[in-house]
Amino acid sequence: MQEIILSAHIHSVYSDGLLTPPEIAGEAARCGLDVVLMSDHNVFPLGFDGYYDFGRKKVLLLTGEEIHDQTRQPQKNHMLAFGIHQDFSRLAQNPQALIDAIAEAGGLTFLAHAYDPALPMVGESDLSWVDWNIHGFTGLELWNNLSELKIRVGKAWQLALYALLPQFMALEPPAQIRAIWDDFLANGQRVVALGGVDAHTLPQHFGPIQINVFPYRYHFRTIRNHVLLESELSGNAQEDERAIMQALREGHAFISNDMVYSANGFRFCLDTGEKQVEMGGSSVFRGGLALAADIPAAAECRLLCNGKIIDRAHIHGRHRWPVAQPGVYRLECYRRFLGRKRGWIFSNAIAVTP
Ligand SMILES: [Zn+2]
Numbered sequence: 001m002q003e004i005i006l007s008a009h010i011h012s013v014y015s016d017g018l019l020t021p022p023e024i025a026g027e028a029a030r031c032g033l034d035v036v037l038m039s040d041h042n043v044f045p046l047g048f049d050g051y052y053d054f055g056r057k058k059v060l061l062l063t064g065e066e067i068h069d070q071t072r073q074p075q076k077n078h079m080l081a082f083g084i085h086q087d088f089s090r091l092a093q094n095p096q097a098l099i100d101a102i103a104e105a106g107g108l109t110f111l112a113h114a115y116d117p118a119l120p121m122v123g124e125s126d127l128s129w130v131d132w133n134i135h136g137f138t139g140l141e142l143w144n145n146l147s148e149l150k151i152r153v154g155k156a157w158q159l160a161l162y163a164l165l166p167q168f169m170a171l172e173p174p175a176q177i178r179a180i181w182d183d184f185l186a187n188g189q190r191v192v193a194l195g196g197v198d199a200h201t202l203p204q205h206f207g208p209i210q211i212n213v214f215p216y217r218y219h220f221r222t223i224r225n226h227v228l229l230e231s232e233l234s235g236n237a238q239e240d241e242r243a244i245m246q247a248l249r250e251g252h253a254f255i256s257n258d259m260v261y262s263a264n265g266f267r268f269c270l271d272t273g274e275k276q277v278e279m280g281g282s283s284v285f286r287g288g289l290a291l292a293a294d295i296p297a298a299a300e301c302r303l304l305c306n307g308k309i310i311d312r313a314h315i316h317g318r319h320r321w322p323v324a325q326p327g328v329y330r331l332e333c334y335r336r337f338l339g340r341k342r343g344w345i346f347s348n349a350i351a352v353t354p
């Protein structure tokens with residue numbers, strides 16, 4: 001399996017971001033990313049997809065879209081669409097029609113910041129997902145780097161702290177979104193978890209001084225998706241896009257906060273004795289099954305089955321858990337960083353069916 005590093009949910013000058021898509025690719029190259037998935041609000045800028053070569057590092061930029069009904073108040077139900085090649089915002093008023101049309105076109109849909117409470121001190125309203133009468137979407141954004149601000153900030157001083165030192169903010173994906181995800185999984189629905197940065201970069205003026213709050217570089221070093229591909233990227237943008245979208249669709253990926261520690265090399269799979277089932281996969285229950293993990297640095301790991309923690313262990317390196325019952329299994333890893341225990345790695349799920 002080839003592991004690539006991908007940052008998703010990025011805004012550019014075509015909606016409310018600070019940089020152009022090529023400038024964003026440059027920032028991504030400096031941060032060691034392989035792929036960036038763009039998603040401007042209700043617009044699909046044409047002509048930017050492809051590889052950007054910065055000498056020592058090449059970055060594949062793929063345009064997607066973040067779609068919501070702009071006539072709705074407040075403007076809830078933000079949908080991320082990737083693997084698409086045209087604007088779909090005309091369908092924003094009907095989330096199910098949007099999901100169906102994007103699936104028909106071969107694209108992927110992720111519910112963005114499904115829990116996103118109001119933050120009145122900066123005039124931000126609650127933008128949570130509310131229309132749950134939907135089916136057939138690819139997954140949900142388990143962790144949104146910008147939206148976490150709305151959850152962590154209670155007082156004005158915290159807002160100032162996180163604006164200046166955002167590395168203190170990213171703690172873990174909201175419990176509310178994890179609960180939504182676990183409910184879908186426990187009900188047998190295949191829902192892929194994606195990490196999103198929601199990168200904009202917000203210029204703030206303090207007299208003559210301009211500070212770019214939450215710069216792209218901060219986002220690109222923090223919440224990342226490590227995607228596992230069957231083979232190395234070929235350098236052909238269309239071919240590589242297909243392989244990346246297929247791996248995301250299947251959930252062959254995990255989310256990590258790489259500022260805590262590099263999560264390269266993390267693995268979580270089901271060993272059936274005959275084959276290894278990757279994250280996102282499933283297998284029928286029988287005797288002798290084991291879950292196996294490789295943890296690249298010492299961490300507190302929590303194994304969950306149907307949303308309940310069934311084991312907590314300090315692990316560094318390889319670990320195995322015999323599978324005693326059917327269920328949907330996923331792994332969370334925590335490490336200390338900047339004085340606090342933080343969510344570090346969140347695997348996609350493996351289903352063991354009855
Ligand atoms: Zn949004």
Ligand SMILES: [Zn+2]
Pocket residue numbers: 009011066198
């Ligand atoms: Zn966004």
